[in-house]
Amino acid sequence: MIAEAGHYALVLALALALIQSTVPMIGARLRDPVLMNVARSTALAQLLFVGLSFGALVLLHVLSDFSVANVYENSHSLKPLIYKITGVWGNHEGSMLLWVSILALFGGLVAMFGNNLPLSLRANALGVQGWVSTAFYLFILLTSNPFLRLANPPLEGRDLNPVLQDPGLAVHPPMLYLGYVGFSISFSFAIAALIEGRIDAAWARWVRPWTLMAWMFLTLGIAMGSYWAYYELGWGGWWFWDPVENASLMPWLAGTALLHSAVVMEKRNALKVWTVLLAILTFSLSLLGTFLVRSGVLTSVHAFATDPTRGVFILLILCVFIGGSLSLYAWRASSLKQGGLFAPISREGALVLNNLLLTTACATVFIGTLYPLGLEVLTGERISVGAPFFNLTFAPLFLPLLLALPFGPLLAWKRGDLIGAAQRLYAAGIVALVSVAVLWAWVRGGSAFAPLAIGLALFVILGALTDIAERSMLFRMPLSISLRRARGLPRASWGTMFAHVGVGVALIGIVCETTWNTELISTLKPGDVAKVAGYELKLDNISQRQGPNFGEMLAHFTVSEDGKVIGTMTPSKRSFTTRAMSTTEAALMSRGVSQLYISLGDTAASGAIAVRIYHKPMVLLIWFGPVLMAFGGLLSLSDRRLRVGAPKPAKAARGLQPAE
Amino acid sequence: MSLWFLLALMTVGAIFAVLWPLSRRTAVKREGRESAVYQDQLAEIDRDIAGGLIGETEGAAARVEISRRLLAAADAEEGSTVSSSLRLRRAVAMIALIGVPVLAGALYLHLGSPALPDFPLASRTRAPAAGQSLDQLVAQVQSHLETNPTDGRGWGVLAPVLGRLGRFEDAAQAFRNAIRYDGDSAARRAGLGEALAGAANGVVTAEAKAEFERAVALDADEPKARYFLGVAAEQDGRPKEAAALWQDMLSKAPADAPWRPVLETALKRVGATAQTAPDSAASTKMPALSNDTIASVQGMSEGDRGAMIRGMVDRLAARLKQNGSDVEGWLRLARAYMVLKEPDNARAARDDARRALAANEADLRKLNEGLKALGIDG
16 A cells, blocks of 8 residues: 555646646736646645655665565665665665655745745746656656556565665765756746746846755765765775766756856846856756766666666656757847846956856866767767866866956955955965975975965965955954954855865865875785885784675774874675675775775685775865865855845844844 | 545545635735845945945945836836636636546556555565465575575575576576585586576586586486486587487486486487487487587587577577467577577567467466566566
8 A cells, every 4th residue: 555655646746747837837927826826835735745655665665565666676675774765766766756856845945935936936937847847757657667566576675786785875866866956946947037038136046045055965965976986986086087977067067157157147137148048057967967877878886777768758858858948048038138247357257257167167077978978879989088088178177267266255246456356365375385385395206286286275265264354354453343243244255265165175185185195906814914105004804794684704904003003994895695796895094184995805715805005195175175165055045135035924124124 | 544545535635735725815915026135135235335345336336226126126016917817717626626636547547556465574474384485485595595695505405496496597506505505415516507507598508517527526326417418418419429328327227217208308309219329310210400400519619509599599589479378488588588698689578478478367477477587577
């Protein structure tokens, strides 16, 4: 009954999505408030039914009901409870159900908290959201149905892919999907604006919190995925320029550009047409990512199942939505009123530069990812576009972006003072240059560019701090007054600072890890000692252990530095009998923000074991940076101004008072 | 609470979600306004000027810009009229009342399986063993071995059963585990070889042959191993050798040995009788393979032998095309394709088989189960 109820709930959600995609839009056309309000209740009911459906699938996995094909294929009764739950989205059908659940969640959130929106905008946006939902419900029900049953249920399931039996699966896909799908809201708003043929500065403010939320989750999702790959795949790498990773990076780059261009639109009523285009492109790239991962065009850990009919269906969705929205854009964009002009040296000018560089970077990733695929389809020739291409194209684009980054927040709107901004950045620049010189003198080995890149990162960090110091008049006023001023700054300014500092922090991590990373590959017997970067790692013994659904071989290492024992590390290899697969569980030891990393290779007949040992300096900063960025986003999101306009029945006037 | 009651309840909930806003005659006007945003922006300009984010003169200009937008927005808000048509409302209500249940019901009945009960793990383990099928018993033993992978005797019990179920790959693995954890024996080596040959569609591969030879080394009279060594000789194009080996077995075999008839048919196949040794390969009796084939098999490379297997597979496929009611034949074909590493063909065979067997419920179920074991369902 659970499976059937879940199945029916999904079908009902489809029926509601169909109503949501038509009735409110007719209502908006006729200015009929009653019909427009249908959007709200259908979106909420859809959320309820999809939630029921998703809950049913989770319950089926927890109860190991193998009469459901999806559970049989991806679960095992001996699997620990957490992996029974995360296994729900560790497979194609379940992950698509998570996708639509999040889509419905965002629809429900707009319905619930969208009181500050004009009725027609909300109705149209939810209508567009209804189209997207309809397409994906049909996709799930017709080609990837998680509720299909087996008449003769087997006694035991086939187990989840062992690589995915990791806590990372609990966090990475939901985060990433919250990001991908969150951009559907900006997309829906953009299409709604095009349909209404009217777009204003207010639109940007209404869309901003949704974009910000999606961007935050996408940032965390990508960082989490990168960390997971780092510790699970056993290669010590954290970014491979793998097409699947690129598929998530492209919407991030476009989304970051959107976030910045929406600010210009909100403040200056300019860049309107461009912002709408970015909103469409960002979600299109999210859809493209879904297509690349889900269609089986690419084979990777993410391609749980490949089936041509699914690929064709998603391609169809992709063509209809991207093609349709871009056609609508081409048709209606010219009718949108153009915004004001502005001087090149100004805050808005700096943001345009940011947009140019980010979208170009996004385009290079797009070409690097799709060109090999296109070539293979057309000529059958297989080429691989890897790190060299991206390093050569991506780095030169990010360099000027980072150089210009500290100037942006220091420039005033409308007409900025570049020399004034430069003067205020003197301190940051000098500190950065001094640290470059010190690093050059102090560090041996590695690329000559590394100290320069670190200097640039420091410039970005200090530049971001300078902005806040300037605005709170630090060192120019008594400390108490400065503190009071700092507290009075809008939260969005603090958010900007944290996000920009995060970029610098991540850059330091990336440069240090790639330049001064030490690697040792060797074969060790129990009792052998390996020396890496000043640490001594002694292999004490190798033991076997039986896990709940796997056998495990553990190697025990004692780590010492200058003769003093500082801890033990136990990397292991797990073999899963049901799938006849094995996974490497690397052992990590953090020393500050640097890490020691051991992963095991094959065992030789002599009892020796191949090990790969890395010392990765500053590696944790790579993920700490994105966390800072997301925290900045959160601060920005909590800014009072984003909630403005929400009618408050009792004390309507309060919402319009100046900031605290 | 029955399933249908629950589904009906959910349908009512969905319809209610559409009807509810329609029923609210005077929709409360809780609409966000653009003017609110612009008023807030005006206040923000003052803060920006104070913070040095915008120059005094530019700030003044911006204030004019925003005020202009504010006036336009306020005008538009005044000017817009709202109306609600009762006719449309009724139409939407009708769509919800009829469309939602019809659409949801039709789609669900097409896709769902309302007749199937739940089958959670808890109720399964409680079910008495007597009523369980062989498959389920095997699965139970397998899950036991999952947790105790070093139980060699368990593997030894499971392995022949898996072989008989046609799950040759699993059987081979089980035999290997039994040998590893519970000691070597001629019977286990022979069983392993048989499983390997079974997995290769009856072809005694070099790997399988090695196992049979090991079995014979352990026990020179192991009948299964010796029989299969004969088959290997036959498949290598040396029927005389095979016949001699089988003859020898027959002469030593006890009269009640259960495998006597197997040997006799095998001897007939290579053109020798149980009493007389074959005088030539060109015997009057029809061999399983024509002389030409045998000649060509001799000295064949691995690839050529593959081509011959191909030919057999194609013949099987052709036969099934004409008479599609043979479930075992379909499964053999699908397995052959999997062995040949042609999953696309295997899937095509699956689809053809489902079409051919569509009329026969029992056969279809058998087919689906077999396909599942091969991993090409869905």
